[in-house]
Amino acid sequence: MKGQVVATNESNPASLGANPGLSSTPGYGSRDLFTETPFVRKKKRTEYLVEAIFFLMTLLMVVPLIFIVCYLFYRAAPALSIDFLFSAPTSGMRGGGIWPALLGTLYLVILSLLVSAPIGVLAAVYLNEYARDNWLTRIINLAVVNLAGVPSIVHALFGVGAFVLFARMGRSILAASLTLAIMTLPVIIAATKEALSAVPMAFREACWNVGASRWQTIRGIVLPNSISGILTGIILQVSRAAGETAPIMFTGAVFYKAISEGDIFAYGLFDQCMALSMHLFTISTQVPNVPEAIPYATAVVLLGTVLLVNMLAIVFRVYLRSRKKW
Amino acid sequence: MLKKKIEISNLRVGYGNEQALKGISLDVYENEILAIIGPAQSGKTTLLKVINRTVEFIPGVQVEGSVKIDGQDVLDVKNVYELRRKIGMVFPLPIGLPLSIYDNVAFAPRAAGVYDSTKLDELVERCLKQAALWEEVKDRLSSLGTRLSGGQQQRLTIARALSHQPEILCLDEFSIAVDPVTTMRIEDVLRELRSQVTIILVTNLVQQARRLADRTAFLFNGELIEIDSNDVIFSNSPTNRVTYDYVMGNFG
Amino acid sequence: MSLRHRLDTVTEPIIERIIQLCGISAIVFVFGIFFFVFREGSDLLFRGFDLVEFLTSPQWYPDSVGHKRYGALALIAGTTSVTLLAMAIAVPFGLGAAIFISEFCSPKLRETFKIVIELLAAIPSVVWGFIGLTLMNELIITLFDAPIGLTVLNGGVILALMSVPVIVSIGEDSLKAVPDSYREAAEALGATRWQIIYRVLLPAAKNGLLAAVLLGIARGIGETMAVLMATGHAVKIPHSVLDSVRTLTATIAAELGEAPVHSDHYQVLFLIGVLLFTISFFINLAADLIIKGIGRK
Numbered sequence: 001m002k003g004q005v006v007a008t009n010e011s012n013p014a015s016l017g018a019n020p021g022l023s024s025t026p027g028y029g030s031r032d033l034f035t036e037t038p039f040v041r042k043k044k045r046t047e048y049l050v051e052a053i054f055f056l057m058t059l060l061m062v063v064p065l066i067f068i069v070c071y072l073f074y075r076a077a078p079a080l081s082i083d084f085l086f087s088a089p090t091s092g093m094r095g096g097g098i099w100p101a102l103l104g105t106l107y108l109v110i111l112s113l114l115v116s117a118p119i120g121v122l123a124a125v126y127l128n129e130y131a132r133d134n135w136l137t138r139i140i141n142l143a144v145v146n147l148a149g150v151p152s153i154v155h156a157l158f159g160v161g162a163f164v165l166f167a168r169m170g171r172s173i174l175a176a177s178l179t180l181a182i183m184t185l186p187v188i189i190a191a192t193k194e195a196l197s198a199v200p201m202a203f204r205e206a207c208w209n210v211g212a213s214r215w216q217t218i219r220g221i222v223l224p225n226s227i228s229g230i231l232t233g234i235i236l237q238v239s240r241a242a243g244e245t246a247p248i249m250f251t252g253a254v255f256y257k258a259i260s261e262g263d264i265f266a267y268g269l270f271d272q273c274m275a276l277s278m279h280l281f282t283i284s285t286q287v288p289n290v291p292e293a294i295p296y297a298t299a300v301v302l303l304g305t306v307l308l309v310n311m312l313a314i315v316f317r318v319y320l321r322s323r324k325k326w
Numbered sequence: 327m328l329k330k331k332i333e334i335s336n337l338r339v340g341y342g343n344e345q346a347l348k349g350i351s352l353d354v355y356e357n358e359i360l361a362i363i364g365p366a367q368s369g370k371t372t373l374l375k376v377i378n379r380t381v382e383f384i385p386g387v388q389v390e391g392s393v394k395i396d397g398q399d400v401l402d403v404k405n406v407y408e409l410r411r412k413i414g415m416v417f418p419l420p421i422g423l424p425l426s427i428y429d430n431v432a433f434a435p436r437a438a439g440v441y442d443s444t445k446l447d448e449l450v451e452r453c454l455k456q457a458a459l460w461e462e463v464k465d466r467l468s469s470l471g472t473r474l475s476g477g478q479q480q481r482l483t484i485a486r487a488l489s490h491q492p493e494i495l496c497l498d499e500f501s502i503a504v505d506p507v508t509t510m511r512i513e514d515v516l517r518e519l520r521s522q523v524t525i526i527l528v529t530n531l532v533q534q535a536r537r538l539a540d541r542t543a544f545l546f547n548g549e550l551i552e553i554d555s556n557d558v559i560f561s562n563s564p565t566n567r568v569t570y571d572y573v574m575g576n577f578g
Numbered sequence: 579m580s581l582r583h584r585l586d587t588v589t590e591p592i593i594e595r596i597i598q599l600c601g602i603s604a605i606v607f608v609f610g611i612f613f614f615v616f617r618e619g620s621d622l623l624f625r626g627f628d629l630v631e632f633l634t635s636p637q638w639y640p641d642s643v644g645h646k647r648y649g650a651l652a653l654i655a656g657t658t659s660v661t662l663l664a665m666a667i668a669v670p671f672g673l674g675a676a677i678f679i680s681e682f683c684s685p686k687l688r689e690t691f692k693i694v695i696e697l698l699a700a701i702p703s704v705v706w707g708f709i710g711l712t713l714m715n716e717l718i719i720t721l722f723d724a725p726i727g728l729t730v731l732n733g734g735v736i737l738a739l740m741s742v743p744v745i746v747s748i749g750e751d752s753l754k755a756v757p758d759s760y761r762e763a764a765e766a767l768g769a770t771r772w773q774i775i776y777r778v779l780l781p782a783a784k785n786g787l788l789a790a791v792l793l794g795i796a797r798g799i800g801e802t803m804a805v806l807m808a809t810g811h812a813v814k815i816p817h818s819v820l821d822s823v824r825t826l827t828a829t830i831a832a833e834l835g836e837a838p839v840h841s842d843h844y845q846v847l848f849l850i851g852v853l854l855f856t857i858s859f860f861i862n863l864a865a866d867l868i869i870k871g872i873g874r875k
Contacts, residue, residue, distance in 0.1 A: 210437065284708055
């Protein structure tokens with residue numbers, strides 16, 4: 001069947017009307033469209049099979065997520081309580097809760113956000129609104145791609161070399177946050193760039209035509225209409241920063257630090273702190289004889305936080321897409 | 327003798343290897359309506375973009391020649407924002423900015439530094455009235471400009487183009503996305519405005535040029551074939567045979 | 579002109595300069611990362627560190643008193659084995675899922691799957707490591723009757739699950755980038771969907787799919803916490819998937835805390851960092867060039 005060309009008589013359009021139909025074209029055999037030949041059945045079977053296989057492959061990716069979440073919850077249940085969240089670890093990390101770690105993670109996330117959000121958003125504004133198509137722009141884009149690709153442990157080494165030692169910050173919340181900020185910068189840049197480029201070019205041209213400068217256009221039209229996408233990027237940065245372990249391991253996070261309970265300003269900028277991700281690593285690998293449910297509960301809190309923040313981003317995105325202004 | 331508002335001499339614009347305008351020279355007089363007609367790709371839009379210098383947003387563009395407004399060459403202008411405020415632009419597709427109707431019109435004055443609210447109120451009302459949109463929207467000035475119908479948005483675009491009190495108004499095939507009734511209303515608006523501003527009307531509707539304009543220029547393949555008063559262009563004997571064929575609809 | 583406007587004209591150039599600086603900051607950071615990581619390790623390099631031994635010897639005895647050896651071959655083998663296994667699992671599944679999501683799904687189902695993939699990508703690596711340490715560990719011990727479950731297999735499966743979202747999302751993007759006219763043309767010729775995928779889509783999207791695989795590999799090589807926790811701590815060249823190994827990244831994470839600052843050991847760890855940076859740099863560069871190649875078409 002393949003490779004057959006249906007010839008029509010181009011020189012005489014009138015003959016088209018009298019076209020006897022494809023079935024009489026040599027090579028097509030009898031064109032019975034209404035019986036299922038074995039050939040057709042076989043083809044159909046392959047089709048279903050192919051679709052089923054690909055579906056299973058996709059499913060095999062979805063199942064672990066649900067299974068893992070359920071399994072962790074199941075094993076964590078005995079230890080999970082409100083008290084677990086708000087009390088400090090006791091008896092050498094073998095009892096009590098995770099409050100200092102929770103608070104430490106909050107500090108790291110907020111501080112890193114304060115650094116990476118403005119730089120990331122403005123960098124994206126530069127790339128999308130100002131940058132011309134030249135070698136500098138190409139290098140910046142390449143740098144952003146590479147920044148996203150640098151292994152997290154290399155970011156940790158950078159944090160040690162640049163902030164802890166060179167800038168003499170020591171192992172501190174500040175050094176750890178800065179390391180996290182640089183690591184998560186590409187998340188914000190990518191999300192902001194996407195949000196900015198979704199604003200139609202015509203809006204910018206309309207503004208330029210009435211004599212608005214580039215910055216007036218950005219401030220008046222582009223940013224207000226991409227703020228939702230930018231916020232989604234910032235939320236994703238939060239989730240990423242909250243989950244990272246390697247970059248903070250040697251720059252500011254510690255195994256254990258006693259803080260006064262109930263004081264949310266317990267940590268100072270140059271203090272070391274506990275962090276949720278680091279805490280999970282510690283109690284599951286470094287401390288022997290921890291009651292089983294405690295690491296599971298810690299994992300559930302960490303995973304739950306990150307997934308909730310991500311879902312928030314998704315809901316936010318769907319909501320804002322529904323009330324687009326044009 | 328009429329005063330010359332815009333003098334274009336030997337204007338060449340190229341994008342890479344392509345020549346969009348191949349040496350155009352023409353004058354526009356104060357307070358006239360000049361129509362520019364011609365088939366697609368003949369360089370009409372490019373001409374407008376040179377006048378308000380938005381042509382430089384196109385990557386790889388080269389401009390030669392001179393375009394003088396009131397005797398000053400726009401290609402030498404340093405403050406392009408002020409230049410663009412002198413010129414109102416209306417493009418084929420209506421573009422309501424995603425702002426309220428009020429803010430749409432107030433955008434340009436604010437960008438130019440007018441923040442006084444009574445002045446702005448007055449200005450917005452005047453521009454919307456000039457664009458024949460006031461009656462339809464006066465009760466919902468705070469609703470989104472992008473929610474208006476196509477015809478209303480086009481009039482909003484005109485109101486915005488008038489909001490910075492331009493001396494020249496350029497319209498580029500404004501009626502493409504607009505129904506015939508609205509087109510007629512906008513044409514009436516243009517006739518009214520004529521006493522205050524100079525109007526350049528790019529159109530591919532020959533009849534529109536005949537109805538509205540004082541003079542008509544015929545552009546073809548980046549070259550100016552003919553420019554003359556409507557009496558000549560739309561007569562049975564324009565200077566150039568090509569013009570006659572185009573106007574009569576024999577090609578284009 | 580109002581005061582506010584005059585203020586604007588003053589601040590505008592300043593703001594634009596700040597924006598420009600932020601744009602350039604990405605370059606500064608990437609150079610900064612290389613510079614500071616290299617700086618901490620460079621001293622050793624200039625004191626005649628044996629790079630050949632570093633890259634070819636499997637002997638890693640950083641703590642030995644009289645017989646210190648810094649051969650990273652076993653670590654490189656660890657990284658390679660875990661990454662290869664992970665790709666062997668993740669590439670077919672990732673591409674299969676990308677094809678299903680882009681070609682067979684209804685729009686609603688597609689949205690759901692994309693959300694799931696996004697969530698899968700969001701799971702922190704330390705949580706993956708914890709799953710390897712507990713669930714996968716027990717599973718491997720029971721299934722294979724192995725003495726220990728923290729093996730190449732464990733790390734490979736975990737890493738596969740972590741890389742799949744990368745492969746799916748970039749793979750799906752590149753399939754989506756194939757013009758619909760190709761599909762329609764093939765349908766008009768009477769091709770079945772499998773024929774369309776196999777003969778039209780895969781060849782047309784092959785660059786993007788290659789980039790997806792490359793980025794998956796980069797993710798695998800760079801992953802730290804999950805493999806640190808899931809592959810055991812044996813510095814040796816593995817002979818089967820049930821052997822324990824240690825990767826380059828895990829070695830840094832495990833030993834940096836114990837190595838005295840500026841000791842030879844400490845500097846070697848930074849050199850491993852330089853090696854990792856270089857590998858990821860070139861993989862990302864290659865993937866980027868391949869993706870840009872698609873954009874140009």
